[in-house]
Amino acid sequence: MQTEARQADALYVLGDLFDFWIGDDDDSHFAQSIKSEFKALTSSGVPCFFTKGNRDFLIGERFCEQTGITLLPDESVIEIYGNRILVLHGDTLCTEDVRYLKFRATVHKPWLQWLFNRIPLCIKKKIISKVQADIHTEKSTKPLEIMDVTQSEVERVMQYYDVKLMIHGHTHRPNIHKFATQNHSHTRVVLGDWYTQGSVLVYDNNGFELQNRPF
Structure with a gap:
């Protein structure tokens, strides 16, 4: 974000940037440092778009105001260099994980998120720790x-x-999958995690490349 992204036309983050985003009232040094980096990037003129993941679905309006990012719907069709591309977090594609999809439907209920966001931060941390352990x-x-x-x-x-x-x-599971349906070729790009390396899809006029960046 301090180097390459400053030269980009745009930056897209497709969720799970955090192990868990507890809420926009998170006042930890870590949370503030991440917000600061986003704000510096968007202030430099680079638009940044964010799709919520299953670990940061509680990112809300305050986060957007403090960082300058734009939240995208769960599924968004964007156009890059004349190409239509579907970007999404990907959890809704795991239809065989029935228990998770039921959990997802529950935690995405607006009234439940409204209630959770009004719980004191110290209590929210305890709830999240229990959920993560489970x-x-x-x-x-x-x-x-x-x-x-x-x-x-x-x-x-x-x-x-x-x-x-x-x-x-x-x-x-970072990879580029190619397959065909009804005589049409399709490509599905999967981004990796950021535990032991960075996983970045670089897209320019010449095409795209899925890159792993060792830490």
């Missing part, structure tokens, strides 16, 4: 294929939006 335990017993995207859902969504390229995160 999720970690459940993931350890879940088959890996259940937590991956469902190919038929990928094809359905791409056909619905009439796009040939999809970019998402969530599964943290």
